[in-house]
Amino acid sequence: MMTREIPPIYENILETIGRTPMVRLNALAKDIPGEVYAKVEYFNPGHSTKDRMALKMVEDAERDGRLKPGGTIIECTSGNTGMGLALAAVIKGYRLICTMSDKQSKEKMDVLRALGAEIHVCPTNVAPDHPDSYYSVARRLNSEIANSFFPNQYDNLSNRQAHYESTGPEIWEQTKGRITHFVVGVGTGGTISGVAQYLKEKNPDIQIWGIDTYGSVFKKYHETGEFDTQEIYGYITEGIGEDILPKNVDFSLIDRFEKVTDRDGALAARELARREGMLLGYSCGSAFQGLRQLKHLLPADAVTVVLFHDHGSRYVGKIYNDDWMRERGFLREEWKTLGEAVQGRAARPLVTIFPEEPINNAIVQFKRFGISQLPVHDGSSYVGSLTESHVITALTSGDGGIEQLVRTVMGKPFPVLPATSSLLDGVHAMGEAFNALIVQAADGDHIVSKHDLLAQLA
Ligand SMILES: Cc1ncc(COP(=O)(O)O)c(C=O)c1O
Incomplete structure (x- = not known):
């Protein structure tokens, strides 16, 4: 065992907060360029940052x-x-x-x-x-x-100031100023914003990557400036993602957001326990999985620090419990992914419709391809969805007949999920509100209807 400085006697438990260890990730970091270190925040007395x-x-x-x-x-x-x-x-x-x-x-x-x-x-x-x-x-x-x-951790700027004063300087010192990338889950935004402010003051080139969940508003807001309520839906991951914009999130300090599915975050946390000996919380799995999803952006000499927020003891009945994982379809070996469900569709590119087209064009497409719904795409993103029901409602409610524009009758855009999501993630995302979802696969986007999904589950 390596010799370490023996900590002093403290006057009370509050004095033991902070000065947490940084630990190299080995087995799981083999295919990630450069060095990867974990700032293990469960060493705080309350077991979290x-x-x-x-x-x-x-x-x-x-x-x-x-x-x-x-x-x-x-x-x-x-x-x-x-x-x-x-x-x-x-x-x-x-x-x-x-x-x-x-x-x-x-x-x-x-x-x-x-x-x-x-x-x-x-x-x-x-x-x-x-x-x-x-x-x-x-x-x-x-x-x-x-x-x-009422401290109100979302908008109380003492939150991010704490990380500016303690977590940021510790990370800088522990890496001897070599850090190039900082990766962390974002909830109130206090951790990422405080650490980012300190690190960027030291070296503005340090990249700050925030990890978000599907069902949260952060990533889209960061990329487009739009607070899109259509991004919001229920998710299972705890501690990260929001349906509000907390004052503690300083978007100007964050270089990129990456979304991680509930399933991938849970599986990554289990891997960290079994392969690195770190029994961590759910969002830590998400943070590490987010880093993995972005590893292609890392140079060979990157020094990456991923902050792990809390301890796994709070999740023993959840992500560390096989029955809980199985009920949600999270056990990889037991469920197909959405990517597998759309395999072999490369030759059938996704059919979409523009918002400015008349609904008559949609009726023609429905018939031609034997489909019941169309994603509405404006050339840069999905802006809505059109189903047979939308068309019927538009025709029966009177106004412009088949000349009505798609944008005047369309519904919310279908949820968009990565190919690694499970079929059950798809079921959750679709819920009762949607007839279909979009899967982002390596060979392009594909639509999976409720009917397709149920056929895969049977
Ligand atoms: C487990 C967990 N992960 C991540 C976060 C996000 O940290 P922050 O609120 O500083 O953005 C929190 C915050 O409550 C948390 O409890």
């Missing part, structure tokens, strides 16, 4: 009087911020109430309760401004409870 920002939000609020002795802290959290706040609340003598969405693991809730926090479980599938959302419930409790403080 969020301890850093939780303490900073509390101490900044104490300093400027937003949090007073004997006060109550109320926060909406996916669990890890709650854990950091719980440690601060125990040591500093505050009451803590956490609102959590019902998709968060039971382990995360139990752990918070063990530290004395009160938990309010709120539904996941409601809009952020719905009165039952975990944001709204936290706000309401904050207005009802006297002497309470």
